Amino acid sequence: MSTKKVCIVGGGCAAVATAFELTQPERNGEFEVTIYQQGWRLGGKGASGRALPSQRIEEHGLHLWMGFYENAFGMMRACYEELGRNPETCPIATWDQAFKPDNYVGVTEDLADGWANWMALFPPASGNPGDPLKTADPFSIPAYLTRCVLLLRTLITSVQDRVPQAEVKGGSDLVGAVAALARSTARGVVAEPLKSAERLASYGQLAIGVVIAEALDILRRIFDRRPQSWRPDDDLHAAQSLLTKLSVVIHSQIEQLTALDPELRRVWEIADVVLAIIRGILRDGLIFNPRGFDAIDDLDWREWLRLHGASELSVNNAFVRASYDLLFAYEDGDINRPRLAAGQALRGALRMFFTYRGALFWKMQAGMGDIVFAPFYEVLKRRGVKFEFFHRLEDLNLDGSGKLVEQAIFNVQAKVKRGLDYEPLVNVKDLPSWPSEPDFSQLTGGDKLKKSGWDAESRWDEHSAGTRTLKIGKDFDFLVLAVGLGEVPNVAAELIAASPTWRRMVEEVKTVATQAFQIWLDKPVDELGWSKPSPNISGYVEPFDTWADMPQLIALEDWEVDPKAIAYFCSVLPDSEIPTSDNPLSSARDRVKENAIRFLDKDVAHFWPAAVRKDGFDWSLLSGPDKSSDGPERLSSQFWTANINPTDRYILSLPGSLKYRISPLDQHFDNVTVAGDWTRCGHQAGCVEAAVMSGRLAAHAMSLHPPLEEIVGYDHP
Incomplete structure (x- = not known):
């Protein structure tokens, strides 16, 4: 049996799921898989990083898993079992150490006399997500x-x-x-x-x-x-x-x-x-x-x-x-267009x-990069999967028939010294993790790149250390396009021109930018006036309608003096607030910082009445080494992000648009399939479960494994 070479472009949940299925031990080396990833880390919209000096966790947004994520949990549990970490030497060695149940869900209500919080307890359900299903068809x-x-x-x-x-x-x-x-x-x-x-x-x-x-x-x-x-x-x-x-x-x-x-x-x-x-x-x-x-x-x-x-x-x-x-169901990010x-x-x-099992929500006990993508990286590397970091896809070219992708052209963003493999992980309190920036010491000209302010994850940073062209038959037999939907028009123009179905998809299926910020506090939230259980609460006022209390992360960060609380806030970022320029990312981040300051000054008092003074938020509450300032500039020591990169934009489930999504099982091109939460995969929403379902479908398209009936909740013919 000849080995088939598979090129997977992208490193998010769908890409990892595809690689995990194709390289199952029972496949006996049928596929040789290489993942090509922009920048230095896996994760896509689920990426996180560790920032010095406190090794604090910085996320793209709020990452919670739900108790109905049967495919995602099933794969995650299999990954931890195969990884076989030693619980005596690693603080998170098993899946149930990585995820803890949380049965509370909260919403806010806009009443005539102000906002009110409503926390609901959903009782624990039997079993755990990823257990074998006992009922014939709960879906x-x-x-x-x-x-x-x-x-x-x-x-x-x-x-x-x-x-x-x-x-x-x-x-x-x-x-x-x-x-x-x-x-x-x-x-x-x-x-x-x-x-x-x-x-x-x-x-x-x-x-x-x-x-x-x-x-x-x-x-x-x-x-x-x-x-x-x-x-x-x-x-x-x-x-x-x-x-x-x-x-x-x-x-x-x-x-x-x-x-x-x-x-x-x-x-x-x-x-x-x-x-x-x-x-x-x-x-x-x-x-x-x-x-x-x-x-x-x-x-x-x-x-x-x-x-x-x-x-x-x-x-x-x-x-x-x-x-x-x-x-994030607001067209163009406009809250007046739900x-x-x-x-x-x-x-x-x-x-x-x-259909949730165990708990309605499951909270990760470290960053998503640490809990999800570091274990998958380690397991896949053991299986022989190759990782080519700092490879950003620029173009896919069809052959004369218009049915085959014959080459893929990459911008090589940086080269590793002496031709060695890039080693992406760092250890934080004995937990393998992804850093918030690349390890410049491994890169050729790394000091110069660091001083230049190079942003390897920005679509608008054109720095290049060369190009690389992969050719069909030599470098790959099959190609999996697993980038975010927003990036597809930039890298697949020939495919879009050749296929009316692809063209309608990129025209009709929309994305939205998101914004998020995190703050570390010197007081627990109950001392700030929050009297209810630790919340995951949504439905509040813009610009940040969702708050999650994340104190469980403190133990896996590395502060000189531990903070007492961590708060994550997120929401859509209206397209109207994104500057139009050759490099809008910096300006968009400035806008998110302004939104965060305004929110803390004007709106956070509803959650934390004791965190505000007459003139606004008490900025002295923010943790960090710099205590010299007692004003909004203190926010500079915290973390915020504008997810406006094409690969970072969130996929929308707009009315009338879902029928235009393409499936990983569709055969518009003979050697290409797609993977991502933007595909038609049986759960058409932007989430981990949809991405994993799509990745499993992409693997099935190439290998007929896993069988479709094993993809839980997949109900499309």
């Missing part, structure tokens, strides 16, 4: 519908527990109570005037319970049958009718509940959204549609919820708004809340 639409109905019952029960038992007649629990009531009770409750908060809550939950009991019975009858025996015209019509009654009951009471009890209002709003989801799935026939959730991707998420009866209060509640923030494809939003929400 099927019938399975999701069942979970939605069960969630409704849970929400109603949570309301019942707050109502005096004297008001609840007919049984000791909700199901027993509603079973004793006649169906006319629901009609009577809607018509009867509302007189008090207790009467409102009691009658409301009883009326809703009656309808839920009926709808649940119908839905169970549907799911108990084989698919070929479903009768949508009969059963689904009956279920829709009952769910419509239920929405009428809820909508008649939300307005009163808003003023009477914010906690109860939140429950009703979530119930209203879940009802709209159930009704929409049934009404749009998604159970029977082979396209599944993709069938509604031309609609916006909020638009689809409205079409199926969700109230304006519910459509604009904190959790729905946070779903846009989580996916847009998110309904099908992908629905798929993501149902997977997030109904």
Whole structure:
């Protein structure tokens, strides 16, 4: 068997996943893989680095993994097992030391009298992500519908527990109570005037319970049958009718509940959204549609919820708004243009809340570069994968047939001394990590490069130590294009010109810039006024709508005097705020710094009231060796970033755009496949899970491994 040479361009999650699958030991050396990476580190949008002198962790943004990331966790766990670190000599030797569960999720609400925080605890779920699946198909639409109905019952029960038992007649629990009531009770409750908060809550939950009991019975009858025996015209019509009654009951009471009890209002709003989801799935026939959730991707998420009866209060509640923030879902970064494809939003929400295992969130215990990419680098290198750092792709050329890429042209950004392999990792407290800048001592002319301010990760830095041309048949047989979508037009012009499908993709699928900053504090957040559990909270005011508390990282940094808290903030960066120039990166970073200063002075008081003085933020709280200043200039000792490089821009899931994504399985060119969270991979959102799914698909396109049925959640033919 001849060995096939594979050139992978890019070093993010999708590229690493492709290489990991192609070089599995059971492949017996079938593929010789080389990864070509711009700059000095792997990671793509997930890259992180260690900065001197404190070896602090600097991230591109907020990196949390979710409990439904089955493919990503499965591969990560396999990587740590193969790596076989010694727990006595390495502080993070196993996957469950690398990731710790976090079951809290938070959102902020803009109320009439100011902002309010809402922290919700999601109970630990059985198992861990990446465990073998015990159920046949937890990602099927019938399975999701069942979970939605069960969630409704849970929400109603949570309301019942707050109502005096004297008001609840007919049984000791909700199901027993509603079973004793006649169906006319629901009609009577809607018509009867509302007189008090207790009467409102009691009658409301009883009326809703009656309808839920009926709808649940119908839905169970549907799911108990084989698919070929479903009768949508009969059963689904009956279920829709009952769910419509239920929405009428809820909508008649939300307005009163808003003023009477914010906690109860939140429950009703979530119930209203879940009802709209159930009704929409049934009404749009998604159970029977082979396209599944993709069938509604031309609609916006909020638009689809409205079409199926969700109230304006519910459509604009904190959790729905946070779903846009989580996916940076603002066209051109404009917060006045929220847009998110309904099908992908629905798929993501149902997977997030109904299929997580262990915990809703999993927090990395060091930087993403340390936790994810250093282990993969070490394992892949052991397997014989070659890494060519400081190689930026400039162009791909097709042969005369227009079906084969015959050469790939790279700008060699720097050369390693004496032709040695570049060694990228540093040890921080015995943990292999990536530095925040290259090791100039390994590079030819390194001192001069360092003094020049060379930025190896900037698209606008044209420094070159030469070019390198790879040729088909000699240097590669297959090529995997695993760069960010924003870079594709810069490096694949011939492919775009030759393929109408590629051309439509780069025209219709959009990206957005993001911004982030990190600060290290001399006081823990509870001393600054935060009274709730350690948060991952979203939905707040711009320019930074999301905050994560990251104190777990302190132990793996190397300060003379440890800080007491680390805070990460991130959000979209509007394209209108990005300067237009030959080298806009420096100016964009200045804009992010200005945004961070304004946010800390004007907005952070909502989270940390004790961190502000009459004239704004207390800058003396910032950790660091330089204590000479007590003003905004102290922020210069912290970290911020503007992710405007084409490879760093976040992929958007805009309504009407997802159908234009290309799949790694598509064969537009005979020796090329693609990989990245911007491809059609079964989860069309910018996240680690999508990137890993895409990488596994790219490997399958070349080797038929892994089998498609082993890619968890992949539901495309």
